[in-house]
Amino acid sequence: MSKDNKLLLKKDVVILGAGASGLMCAIEAGKRRRSVLILEHMNKTGKKIRISGGGRCNFTNTNLGPDNYLSANPHFCKSALARFTPYDFIGMVERHGIEYYEKEKGQLFCRGNSGNILRMLQKECQSAGVEIRLNCTIGGITKTDNFSISTDSCTIQADSLVIATGGLSYPELGATDMGVRIAKRFGLKVTQMKPSLVPLVFGSQELKMYGKLSGVSLDAAVGCKRNRVRGEILFTHRGLSGPAILQVSSYWDRGDEITIDLMPDRDAYGLFMLRRTSRIELSNLLSEYLPRRFSHKWCELHSPSKPICQHTEKELKHRAYLLHHWKIRPEATEGYKRAEITSGGIDTDELSSKTMETKKVPGLYFIGEVVDVAGQLGGYNLQWAWSSGFVAGQYA
Numbered sequence: 001m002s003k004d005n006k007l008l009l010k011k012d013v014v015i016l017g018a019g020a021s022g023l024m025c026a027i028e029a030g031k032r033r034r035s036v037l038i039l040e041h042m043n044k045t046g047k048k049i050r051i052s053g054g055g056r057c058n059f060t061n062t063n064l065g066p067d068n069y070l071s072a073n074p075h076f077c078k079s080a081l082a083r084f085t086p087y088d089f090i091g092m093v094e095r096h097g098i099e100y101y102e103k104e105k106g107q108l109f110c111r112g113n114s115g116n117i118l119r120m121l122q123k124e125c126q127s128a129g130v131e132i133r134l135n136c137t138i139g140g141i142t143k144t145d146n147f148s149i150s151t152d153s154c155t156i157q158a159d160s161l162v163i164a165t166g167g168l169s170y171p172e173l174g175a176t177d178m179g180v181r182i183a184k185r186f187g188l189k190v191t192q193m194k195p196s197l198v199p200l201v202f203g204s205q206e207l208k209m210y211g212k213l214s215g216v217s218l219d220a221a222v223g224c225k226r227n228r229v230r231g232e233i234l235f236t237h238r239g240l241s242g243p244a245i246l247q248v249s250s251y252w253d254r255g256d257e258i259t260i261d262l263m264p265d266r267d268a269y270g271l272f273m274l275r276r277t278s279r280i281e282l283s284n285l286l287s288e289y290l291p292r293r294f295s296h297k298w299c300e301l302h303s304p305s306k307p308i309c310q311h312t313e314k315e316l317k318h319r320a321y322l323l324h325h326w327k328i329r330p331e332a333t334e335g336y337k338r339a340e341i342t343s344g345g346i347d348t349d350e351l352s353s354k355t356m357e358t359k360k361v362p363g364l365y366f367i368g369e370v371v372d373v374a375g376q377l378g379g380y381n382l383q384w385a386w387s388s389g390f391v392a393g394q395y396a
């Protein structure tokens with residue numbers, strides 16, 4: 001019994017959070033014959049894994065490099081990603097007989113559902129002797145010689161404490177700010193955090209103009225500051241989403257303008273010139289290249305209804321410019337409720353990139369999304385969770 005009359009347990013390693021990084025770390029530490037206990041406050045493990053990739057879990061990306069990650073220190077992620085690569089994770093997936101396929105650009109998804117990945121991790125945990133406590137409320141954490149973690153049912157003493165509580169997005173799947181609170185409690189710096197890979201919300205004027213286009217998607221190039229992303233954009237009833245917008249949201253800060261090239265592979269002015277003498281309406285001409293609903297709405301807003309032969313060259317030049325440079329200033333993002341990830345987090349200056357251990361507090365580790373390493377869309381975030389969890393599992 002502990003001082004507060006709770007059951008006192010002793011473990012080599014306690015991991016907070018049974019998500020992607022926590023499970024991976026537990027497997028590796030367990031294989032080293034460390035006694036490992038994961039504490040999870042939800043009723044199930046890996047809720048984000050289950051819904052990831054639209055239920056098929058985009059579990060890694062074979063075209064991975066440090067450039068796919070945003071962090072105040074772009075070099076920090078290199079060591080872990082080199083020591084546990086996408087191919088190491090693929091090896092594990094294949095050993096478990098899980099079928100997968102490449103969707104595009106190196107993105108690997110399960111052929112079945114994401115439950116396959118979760119079951120694989122659970123099986124590996126079981127064979128590594130990992131204990132998992134669900135529905136567990138974590139209270140105070142102190143450190144003297146070792147860590148003392150108090151929960152609603154017991155107090156645990158541990159040599160190593162690994163924080164794998166993830167980012168702040170999707171609170172209904174278990175996200176909390178516990179990792180950040182623990183970091184601050186131990187005097188560690190935390191970088192500015194924000195929702196990322198998240199839809200953008202129109203201001204009221206744009207909403208009036210484009211709100212009715214909800215459901216329309218098109219291929220575009222989206223720019224924000226010095227970054228340009230090519231891919232699909234999707235009109236929603238609140239603003240814009242789709243892969244290109246989600247990706248750009250990681251660079252976007254309140255007040256920033258984004259520029260959208262609606263015909264990135266074509267020269268709109270050249271197309272107009274080819275049909276210069278035609279009686280075709282601009283909206284019908286544009287419908288040959290853009291979704292009909294969009295081109296009609298766009299012409300309603302930007303071009304009076306008349307045959308193309310009645311437009312002056314100056315007018316056509318201006319319309320072409322607008323198609324290649326649609327500028328909007330989103331009002332906000334849809335926030336943590338709809339963000340796939342959180343960017344920012346535990347300052348990487350506080351951590352060893354080799355072990356993920358904090359420099360100031362021996363035995364304390366941070367892994368996964370809680371760290372200031374944010375991946376792009378396409379399997380990079382789970383790979384960061386696997387890689388950072390793997391390396392911490394070799395030392396914790």
Ligand SMILES: Cc1cc2nc3c(=O)[nH]c(=O)nc-3n(C[C@H](O)[C@H](O)[C@H](O)COP(=O)(O)OP(=O)(O)OC[C@H]3O[C@@H](n4cnc5c(N)ncnc54)[C@H](O)[C@@H]3O)c2cc1C
Nearest residue numbers: 017019020021041052053058165166174368369379381382
């Ligand atoms: C809708 C959606 C789809 C996604 N799809 C993909 C995808 O296809 N590919 C990809 O690479 N990435 C995807 N991601 C991102 C990816 O899921 C995360 O980056 C990854 O799960 C992070 O792993 P983690 O271990 O750091 O955190 P998580 O997997 O979020 O795990 C954190 C765990 O800690 C627990 N926890 C939190 N607070 C506490 C507390 N106070 N006490 C106890 N436990 C706590 C949580 O309940 C959770 O189980 C997706 C994210 C979302 C939201």
